[in-house]
Amino acid sequence: xxxxxxxxxxxxxxxxxxxxxxxxxxxxxxxxxxxxxxxxxxxxxxxxxxxxxxxxxxxxxxxxxxxxxxxxxxxxxxxxxxxxxxxxxxxxxxxxxxxxxxxxxxxxxxxxxxxxxxxxxxxxxxxxxxxxxxxxxxxxxxxxx
Numbered sequence: 788x789x790x791x792x793x794x795x796x797x798x799x800x801x802x803x804x805x806x807x808x809x810x811x812x813x814x815x816x817x818x819x820x821x822x823x824x825x826x827x828x829x830x831x832x833x834x835x836x837x838x839x840x841x842x843x844x845x846x847x848x849x850x851x852x853x854x855x856x857x858x859x860x861x862x863x864x865x866x867x868x869x870x871x872x873x874x875x876x877x878x879x880x881x882x883x884x885x886x887x888x889x890x891x892x893x894x895x896x897x898x899x900x901x902x903x904x905x906x907x908x909x910x911x912x913x914x915x916x917x918x919x920x921x922x923x924x925x926x927x928x929x930x931x932x
Contacts, residue, residue: 788821788822788823788824789822789823790824790825790826790898791824791826791900792826792827792895792898792900792901792902792903793814793826793827793831793862793902793903794827794831794888794905794906794909795830795831795834795838796838796904796905796906796922797811797814797904797905798815798827798831798835799835799838799839799842800812800922801815802835802839802843802853802856803838803839803842806923807923810922811922813925814903814922814925815860818860819860825862825863826862826863826865826894826898826900827862827863827865827894828864828866828893828894829865829866829867830887831857831864834887835853836850836853839853865894867890870897871893874893874897875893877893878893878914878917881915882912884908884912884914888906888912891909892909892912892914892917895917895919896917900918901918901919901920902917902918902919902920903921903922903924903925904919904920904921904922905921905922905923
């Protein structure tokens with residue numbers, strides 16, 4: 788089964804209508820159907836909530852529903868420690884990425900899997916040893932790898 792690191796810019800599109808929401812939701816549906824595995828750094832829920840709160844103006848009740856849904860999705864969240872922390876620190880230094888962006892890329896590098904994003908800055912960074920793909924390129928579970 789294919790394994791993917793998913794970043795907040797993709798998960799936000801599960802809740803909001805944005806240019807590549809169809810691709811993001813196809814990825815989500817493949818995960819829910821157990822056709823792919825997802826992983827993310829522990830910062831993911833905070834970034835998603837921040838984006839829907841300040842980007843879309845979600846209020847307390849709506850935020851609570853997003854938190855509940857994220858919990859029910861059960862995406863494994865990785866804490867910043869060990870080799871993962873070392874890779875993130877190196878990426879922030881060599882690629883000039885924010886720690887937040889580097890956490891997604893660092894996790895992908897440590898796990899040896901691609902990271903899907905809608906963040907153009909992450910795609911342009913092209914750090915060595917990390918396969919960064921735009922969510923619009925998500926082909927469906929049968930072709931990930």
